[in-house]
Amino acid sequence: MKIFLSLLFLLTLIYGNNKQLKVGVLAYGTVNWELMIIKSRGLDTKYGFDLEIKELASKNGVAVAFQADSVDVIVNDWVWVNRQNFPKPSLFFYPYSKVSGGIYTNNPRYRTLNDLKGKKLGVAGGPMDKSWLFLKAYAAQKLGIDLQDSTEIVFAAPPILNAKLQDGSLDAVLNYWHYNARLQDQGMTPVLSVPEILGSLGISNQEVPLIGWVFKRSYAVENKNVINRFLKASQEANTILKQDDKAWDYLRPSMHVNDDATFEALKKGYRAGIPKKFTQDEMKEIEKIYTLLEKTGGKELVGNATRLDRTMFWPYDYDASR
Secondary structure (H helix, E strand, O other): OOOHHHHHHHHHHHOOOOOEEEEEEEEOOEEEEEEEHHHHHHHHHHHHHHEEEEEEEHHHHHHHHHHHHOEEEEEEEHHHHHHHHOOOOEEEEEEEOOOOOOEOOOOOOOOHHHHHHOOOOEEOOOOOOOOHHHHHHHHHHHHHOOHHHOOEEEOOOOHHHHHHHHHOOOOEEEEEEEHHHHHHHOEEEEEEEEHHHHHOOOOOOOOOOOOOEEEEHHHHOOOHHHHHHHHHHHHHHHHHHHHHHHHHHHHHHHHHOHHHHHHHHHHHHHHHOOOOOOOHHHHHHHHHHHHHHHHHHHHHOOOOOOOOOOOEEOOOOOOOOO
């Protein structure tokens, strides 16, 4: 009993009272899988914070909740964070996933981007979507074509694109990885992936993260330990998801899959997207990607940011926390 009380006292000294951490996410987004593991396995309690998951209906809703301080942490890409950090740095970013999407077609005869000339290509995320900008740069630099002139582009929400590809209204779609996983199981054919595009453009490091946890600098200054404990819990949750199939059985009801093949494809895709750690090598590749995006997307994408703000990356010691 004395040993237990001593241990409890020691944990109280280390962590104090568990502080609530509110994470804003899209309802049914894949980030929910990790957060559900943190809650179900009690990793927030283990690391001395209380995780509250706040599901929101849209990406704009997530951003509004974040700006209004209704949530403490969200998921977004580092391009968005970089834009917010000019002229005055206000946000931090830490990598969450390196997974990305690609092009799928309903016609196996379409094997390259050149085969889609004169065809209908659906694109998720709108004209400023990063994958679309990568694809435009690839088409211009490697194939010498302007996709918007050579192909009929249709911007729409990811599930609508999948439905239109299946009914033949579109010839191919550029979609996010978890929607592509469903397409693959339905017999659709991959044409070109974002990693292949980036590799062709000189970005060879496949560990480069595109999205991550985002939190305000003002919050981080006051809650440094809470942020690091959350990242430890995130790291352990991803280790569980990478190694433990039973964790996926727990998640399956919330994944909205109708068959084993789609379930396995989503599991495989998520595991492939788990970043190992964030180093200077990834930082150099991100700078290359930023230069590419700035040229392709212009001020509409990057705003007043004239360079990549290296200070946005939260200094979390991945190895020390293992």
